[in-house]
Amino acid sequence: MxxxxxxxxxxxxxxxxxxxxxxxxxxxxxxxxxxxxxxxxxxxxxxxxxxxxxxxxxxxxxxxxxxxxxxxxxxxxxxxxxxxxxxxxxxxxxxxxxxxxQPVSRLLGGAVRDRIPTYNTCAGDGYNRQQDRRVVRPGGPVPADMDDQAWFMHAADELAGSLLDDGFGGMKIWPFDPWAIDTGGTYASAAAIRAGLEPFERVRRVHGAAMELLVELHSLWSVPAAQRICAALEPLDPLWVEDPVRRMDDAAAVAAVARATRIPLAGGETLASRPLFRDLLTRDALGTIIVDLGWCGGLSEARRIAVLADSWSRPVAPHDCSGPVCFAASVHLAMHAPNAAFQECVRAFLRGWYRDTVTDLPSVAGGFVHALPGPGLGTRxxxxxxxxxxxxxxxxxxxxxx
Ligand SMILES: [Mg+2]
Missing domain, CATH: 3.30.390.10 (Enolase-like, N-terminal domain)
Structure with a gap:
């Protein structure tokens, strides 16, 4: 050929x-x-x-x-x-x-599972449409174009109820982002922390332990600001805090946040090449390794990173928010990699523009994702x-x- x-x-x-x-x-x-x-x-x-x-x-x-x-x-x-x-x-x-x-999961050496737990990243269908991300600020009128992102800023407990109805046991939200953008990430004020905690507190108050909380910090903060945010989040027991610092390629900075908090950190979606992941693992900087199959250099490199993480007894959780083809490929890796713990998904994308782009999508139901069965990635x-x-x-x- x-x-x-x-x-x-x-x-x-x-x-x-x-x-x-x-x-x-x-x-x-x-x-x-x-x-x-x-x-x-x-x-x-x-x-x-x-x-x-x-x-x-x-x-x-x-x-x-x-x-x-x-x-x-x-x-x-x-x-x-x-x-x-x-x-x-x-x-x-x-x-x-x-x-x-054969499906890609089989070409990798076969599957170790037939489904992978997922959680919902609470973006709207228009998120990441442009090169810049949408930012929703707290307070003010409830927007007419209410989506999962606006919903978590205005009524996170109601959003959590909707997600539980859809079978999701975990939700990832980023209510601290507006303050990072205002300060360049240098300063997390007491007022910013109070406002950023509020959506998480509402979910815990209404739904208790039924919903896992995942905190997305989007590589926006300095080390002391991230340390202060993590300290404030500890009583809420989130599953992880993700991409806490601006320089996720700086293993010393990530490790400084990790040492200061009981909350496991997750991250890595913006990184490529194994040496950066090796440095983070060597310093015990990350609990869960997140890898984006497109951004890291492909499924081939993501597989190498997953094996590397397994050598440190760390789980991997492939990134989504990236596109339907990358999502399909990620689920194949998540079927094969023994240390895959979660596959990220965005329900708004799965219901919206992913469906308007490709013929087939991995099915998401009851909090799990299933890989596509067709040959190759399984979608066109x-x-x-x-x-x-x-x-x-x-x-x-x-x-x-x-
Ligand atoms: Mg992320």
Missing amino acids: RITAIETIRQPDRPAYLWLQVHTDQGLIGLGEAQRGIEAVDAILHGPVAAALLGDDPLDVERHNQRLLGGYLGFNASSAETRAAGAVDLALWDLLGQALG LLPGFIDRPGAIVRRTTLETLK
Whole structure:
């Protein structure tokens, strides 16, 4: 089999996203995806990546992943190059599965479970639509476009009731973000802490231990600010505090927060390359390792990171909020990795734009996610997706390669 074309698709209503289709001379098409900085990712895919891949056999997934992540192609970084390599890696695993007629979880060596616990990340359907995230501030009128994010800022106990009705036993929210944005993350005031605690307290007061609380800090805070937030959260017994500090690649900073609190930390979705995870693990900085399959450089690299975490007896919890193709791939990894503890999901995306993008989605029910059974990743872009008005489609072949 040979790679004949690299094709990217961008849609005007999701400008933070890109889809990659790797075409072959046997008619099989591998599907990948990238998020954030995608103009740069697009340029990398049609330049150095196309030059490296076109005419080559796509089924040596490991060789391509090593080549695209290292040296002067990937620069061993958390970067647009890495996200391009991640999109390619997802597409090549998809091709390998289609060529062999097996789901990706089986190609990894088989599944150790048939479902994985999930929790809901309380974003709305429009979250991450642009390159910047939506911020909802407390107080003020309840917005007309009430979604899970606005709901947790205004009535987190009601949102928790709705999630419990949907079978979710865990919810992740980020009520401290507005103050981090106001101060550059340097100062968590007593007033900010009081306001940020309020949604968590409402859930505990109404629902007791029925709902696990997950605290998202979005890599926004300095070490002392994160320490103060964690200290205030301790009586509420959250499952974890995620990405507490601005520099999650600074293992010393993350470890300083970890040493100061009883709450286990989780994090890593913005990081790529194993040495950064090794440093965090060596310093006992993280309880749960979070990895984004696209951002870290692909399913291949995420698997290596999961094995590394297992060597420190740490669970992994693949990231979502990234796109439906990445989500499908993440669930395959979560079926295979013995130390996978949770698979993140966003119910608003699963009901909304994910459904408007791909043919099949992993099923989420009763607080668990099931992997797609079909060959490869098990999903395709919806018919007509590529022809939607305003779609930006680029295609590079050996003939058009500059
Ligand atoms: Mg996160």
